[in-house]
Amino acid sequence: MTANLTATSAPTAVEAVDLRVTLDGACILDGVDLTVAVGEWVTIIGPNGAGKSTLLRAVGGLLPASGSVSLFGTPSAKLHRRQRARVVATVAQSPVVPPGMAVFDYVLLGRTPYMPPLGRESAADLSAVHDVLGRLDLGRFADRPLTTLSGGERQRVFLARALAQGATLLLLDEPTSALDIGNQQEVLELVDQLRRDHGLTVLATMHELSIAGEYADRLVLLAGGRMVAAGPPRAVLTEELLATHYRARVRVIDGAHGPLVVPVRGPAEQQS
């Protein structure tokens, strides 16, 4: 089991203990302990295949895992699907977009946990969607097919659906992977603002290390299904840890909002 990540005595949004996931006979998560305080932003980093998405999905109850997960003090196993959906919203790496579906209808899907089975949306559901579209400056896109939006606009719609769900824990799997650098910053600033305005808790995965460190309160470094480091960005984004676990040659520079990780080439003789 890896070291516990408990950093504060604040109420916890996520408490995962000895989380293990085996898929097709392969051990993908190998005993991970993770605590995320209410209102905190924790980002999971690590090389390709480290188990980042698997950890996020296990926390969200989207795949079977052994060990235990509690969400806001309630064992996740005791939450029915609809109850869990009111607490935690997941934005997948590439959400499936039903062809031709308009933005409004897509965001309305976020209200499913509040609708009776086979029932229709209520006035409160419609009002919640209008509200969230307004807050995210998406009102003008309401009738547009989602597939016609740009990557950045679409990412805002995915967040809108998660917010319409009313959940206070956001699980974001590489929320910026399809975005240019400007849109990356815009989307992450938006998440941070929503976090501050609405007391959301954020657990994300990310490959952009400098950006990960600028926005997260704490980073978790996964490698081979194990947590190999965790703590404030300055403690995790070190040249030594990144060389060991990413096999990356980098320089880490002090930035105003956290360490900045700059990839550097090796000496010329090593490149031929």
Ligand SMILES: Nc1ncnc2c1ncn2[C@@H]1O[C@H](COP(=O)(O)OP(=O)(O)OP(=O)(O)O)[C@@H](O)[C@H]1O
């Ligand atoms: N159904 C499955 N059967 C066997 N192995 C699987 C299955 N699903 C995922 N894996 C493996 O689990 C490992 C972890 O996958 P995961 O997607 O969690 O990694 P990741 O850290 O998010 O990777 P990336 O950064 O590339 O997105 C990978 O080696 C992947 O091939």
